[in-house]
Amino acid sequence: MEKSIFSTTRQYDLDWIRVLATLAVFLYHCSMFFNPFPWHVKNNQLDSGGILAFSLFVGSWLMPIFIAVSGISVVYTLQRRTGSVYIRERLVRLGVPLLFGVVFLTPPQVFIERVTHNQFNGSFFDFLPHYFDGLYLSIGGDGNFAFFGLHLWYLLVLMVFSLLTLPLFKKISRYNKFGMIHFFILPILLFLVGPIKTVNLGGWDIIFYLVLFIYGYYFLSNEAFKPALRRTIRIHFSIAIITSIVFIIWFMKAFPKPGTINDIIFYSVHALNCWSWLLCIFFLADKHLAFPNRFLKYGSEASMPFYVLHQPVIVFLGYLIYDLSWPMPAKLIFLITVSFVVIMLCYQLVIKRIPVLRFLFGIKSTAILKKGSASNAISQS
Template sequence: MLTTSATTQVIPRRYELDWLRVLAFGLLIFYHTGMLYVERWGFHFKSQYLSSSLEYLMLLSSPWRMLLIWFISGYALGAVILHCAGWRQYFKFGLRRTVILLLPLLVGLWLIVPPQLYAEMVQKDGLSLSYWQFYQAFFDLQHPLFADYQSGVWPHVDVNHLWFLRSLWQFTLLVLLLMPILNSRRVQQACRWLFQLALPWQVFAWSLLLLAIRFAASGDAVRELQGLVVFLLGILVVRQPDFWQQLAQPRRWLGWLCLLNYGALCGLYFLAYQPDQLPALLQPAILPGLHLSFSVQAVAMLCWILVLAQRYLSKPHRKLALANRMVFPVYLLHQSLIIIAALWLTPFALGGFTEAALVLMVTLSGSALCLLVCWHLPLLAPLVGLRTPYQFSTGWRKAGLFCGALLVTPLVVNLLL
C-alpha cells in the first residue's frame, strides 16, 4: 500500500495496471509487425505482401493503444511522486529518472535504431553497402550518404519507435515543475468535481478534448499533445477514488459503444479512401466524422479496458513483477528486430503468413536472448532499462548514476534546446 504524508488517503496498488502495462507493450510487437503489411500506412520498411484489409484489423487498437500506455505511465509517476516533499526530493527524483530513461534512449539511438534506417535505405534508395560499411558512415553526422535523412535528435540519428522515451522524459520534467499547481487545493477540488461526474459525461468531455487537439494541431504534435493529456489524467486519478469506484460498476454500455463505434470508424475509414461512394454534399463531412469517431473510440476503449481490468486483473501473480521488468528492454529492441527479420526474409518470398510468423519468432527469440544476457551481466542491464535482482553497493550505485548523468548530458541539452 502506498500512503502520502500530504493526505491521510491510502493509495492502493493497482495490479490491473501492472497487467495492462505488460499486455499493452506486448501488443506493440504484433502491431508493429502488422505495420510491415498494411498498404497505406507509412513505416520504415514494408513487406512485399501488402493488404489494405489488414488496416481495419489494426483499427481495433490504433485509437487507444498508446493512450493506455500514457495513462499507466502517468498513474505510476503520480503514485511515486506522492512520496516527494520539496524541491530537493523532486530534483533527486528527476535526476534519477533522467538517467533511467535517457541512458537506454542513448543506447537505442546509436545501437538499436540504426538497422531500421539501413533497411529503409536499402528498400527506398537501393543502398548496396554492407551494414558494417553503413554503420561506419552513420557516425559521421555530415556524411553525404544521409543527405535525405536529416531529421532526428542529431542529423539522421532519429528516435523512431523510441519517441515514447523522449516524450516520457520531457513530460516527467514538466510534471515535476507543475507539482505545486497540481497539488494545490483548487486543482484537487476541481479534479474531485470532474471525476464525480457520471462516466458518460467524462467520456464525452475527454473525447471532445482529444478531438479539439486533433483539429488544432497536426502531425506528431497531435500524438504528443494527446499523450500529455492522458498522462496528466493518469497522474490526477491517483488520488481520486470516485473515478475508480465508477469503473468498478457494471459498464455494459461502454462495450456496446466501442463495438458500434468501431463499425462506424471502419465505415468512415473506407469512405475516406472512397469518397465518391457518398453524394458530393456529404463528402466534406467524412474527415471530421472520422476524427470524431477515432476520438470517441480512444476514450471509450480506454475506459472499457480499465473496467475489465479492474474486474478480472486486480490480483497479484508471482510472475507479474518479473514480466514488468522485461517490458522496457523488449520495447527497446522489438521494432529493430522486426525490421531486421523482415529485411532478411524478403528475398525468400515465403508468403505473407509464413513470413509474419517467422518475423514474430525472430523478434521474440532475439528479445529473450538479450534479456538472458543482460540478466546475467548486471552491468549491461541499465543500458536496456532492465532491473535485475543483483544489488550493487551504495558507492557503486552513486558512481553509476554519476557516469550515467555524464553520458546523457549531451542528449539532455539537445532535447531541451
Template sequence: MSRVPISRHYGLDWLRVAAFAILIVYHVGMVFVPWGFHAKSPNGADWAVLPMLAVNAWRLSLLFVVSGYASRALLSRASHTGGFLRQRTARLLVPLAFGVAVVVPPQSWVELVTQHGYAGGFLSFWVHDYFRFGALGGIVLPALNHLWFVLYLWLYTLVLALLVIAVRWRGAQRVFDRLFAGPALIVLPLAWLVCIHAWWFPMGYETHDPAHDAMAHMSYLPAFLFGFALAGSAPVLAACVRWRWAGAAMGIAGYGFILAVELVLDGGAPRWVYPLYGAAHAVQQWGTIVALIGFAERHWNRDAPVRQMLTEAVFPFYLVHQTIIVVVAYWLMPAGLPGGAEFAVLVAATVAGCLLFYQLGRRIAWLRPLIGLRPLPHPHKAAS
C-alpha cells in the same frame, strides 16, 4: 503533495504488459499495411489496415495513462520531487541514448537499402553515415524511430515535476475526484478528443518531432496527467468500473463507424467525412481506455508469479522489438513465404529475440541501465 506510498495496482500492470504485447503485433502489422514503415513485405495488402484500426486510436494513449499512474507511485516513494526527476531521467534518457546510438541504426539502414537505393553495408553506414546529424535519402539521422515514446515520456515527466512544485496537489486531487467520479469521466475527455481529431486536426498525423507535434502533445500529455491523478483517486477508479460497459460500447461503435468508412469508401473519403471520422476516432479512443481501466480494476487486480518478470521485461522488449521486426522482415524478403507464414515467423522471431535481449541484458550489470533496468543491488546491501 502527500508522500503516502501508492499501492501497486496489479490490474494496470497487466494492462501495461498487454498494451506492449499489442504494440509488438501492431508493429509486425506495419510491415504489411500500405502505411510508411522501415521494412515492407511483398505480401502487403490494403485489407490489413482494418484490424490495425481496431487498436490504432487508443493503444498509445493507454500507455501514457498507465505511465502517468506508475509515475505517481514512483513519486510517492521518492524523498522529494528532484530525486524523482533525477531517477526518471536516468531510467529514461540513458536507454534512449543507447537505443538511438545502437538499437535503432539497423532500422534506418534497412529502410535506406530497400526504399532509397543505399548501396553501403551496415557497418560502413553506422560508422560513416548514421551520425551525420542531417538527412540521407530523406531520412534524418541519427533517428528516434519508435523511441519517440521514451523521449515524450521524459518530457511529460519534466512537466509533471514542475506542476508538482507549482500546484497545491491536495486541492487539485479533490477537484479531480469530484469532477471525474461522475459522467464527466466520459464527457470531458471525449469532448477534448473530439476537438483534437474532428475540429483542430481532422485526419491529422503525428510527426513524433517534439517541436512540431501539437496534435500528439494535446492528446498524450493530458492522458499522462490523467493517469497520474487517477493513481490517487479511488472514486475515479470506481467510476471507471461503473462506466466500463458504456466505454466498451463506445469503443466498438467508434471502430464500427471507422470500419464502415474504410470499407464503403475504400480509403477515398471526401473531406466532409473527415470530422465525422475524427469524432469516431475520439469515441473509440476514450471509450476503450475507460473500459480497459474499469476491467483492470474490477477483474485483473491480482498478482501472479510471472507478473514481476513481465513488468520488468516490458521496457527492454519495447527498446529492441522494432529493430528485430525490421531486420527479420529484411531477411525474409527473398524467401518468398506466404503472407500468413511471414507474419507468424515475424511474431515468433520478435518475441524470441526480445526475450533473449532481456535475459542477457538483465544478467550483465553494466548493460542493465542501458536497457532500462535498475542496477543490481550492491553485494553488501543485498547481504544485509
C-alpha cells in the same frame, strides 16, 4: 487529506496493463511489416484486409494507454520521491535506454529502410558514416539521424512530459472527487486539440498525449474513478464497439480528405473510440487482473528491455524475408515467433545477467529491486 488509488493497496492491474500493452506493441509492429502504412521495411505483398484492420484497431488505443498509465503512475511516484529525485530517476531510467537505442539500435534500422526504399546502395559499414547526415523526420525522408530512436520516441516524450508537468503537479493539487462529468471532459478536450498539428507519433499528436498524461494524473488516479467506471461500463463498451466498426470501415473504404467536414467527424469518431477503449481496458484489468503472480513479476522487469529491443529485431528479420516468395501467413508466423524467441533469449541469457546491460536497458539493479520491491513495476513509467 487527499486520497489516491495508491494509498492502501498495490495496483497490480496497472502493472498488467503495461506488460500486456508491451506485447500488443510487439504484435502491432509485426503487423506494420504487412499493412499498407509506410514503415522501415515492407513485405513484397501487402494486406489491406484483416492485418490492416488489426493495425487500425490496436493503433487507436495502444500508445494512449501507455501515456494514461504513465500519468497515473506519477501520483504513486511523487508520493515516495521528491521532485528532484523523480526527475533524476526519469532521466536515468528513460534517457539511458533512449541514448543507447539512438547510438546502437537505430542505425541498422535506418540502413535497412534506406536499402529497401532504394535510397542507398552499399553495406551497413558503408552507411555508418552517413548516419548523421541530416535529421530523420519521417519514413522515406532524406535525413538519417533519428535522434528520438524511432520507436523509442515514447521514452523521449515521457521525459519531456515529466519535466514540463512537474511544476503544474506541484502547484495544483489533485481532488478526491470523480463524477460523470469527467467521462465527458476528456473526449471534449481531445476533440478540441484535434486541429493542433505539431508532431504526429504513433497515430496521435503529441498534444493529444500530453492531455492524456495530465488527465491520468488528475482524474484517472482518483479513488472514485473505478467505482464510477463499473457503474457505466456498458455504455463505454457499446461506444467502443460501435466506434471501432465505424472507424475501421470508414478508414478502409473512404478515408476522408483533410480539412473537410467528414475529416472532422472522422477524427471525432477516432478520438471517442480511443477514449472508450481506454476505459474498457481499465475496467477489464481492474476486474480480472488485480493480482500478482510470477509472470507479472517477470514481465514487469522484462517489459522495458523487451520494448527497447523488439522493433530492431522485427525490422532485421523482416529485412531477411521481405523479398522471399513465402505465402503471407508463413511470413507472419515466422516473424512473430522468431522475433519473440530472439528477444526473449537476448533478455534472459544476456541483458538480464550483465549489470551494464541491465543499466543500459532501463532495469533497476538487483540491490535496488530488493530494497524497493514495493514500487518496482509502476515506477518504470
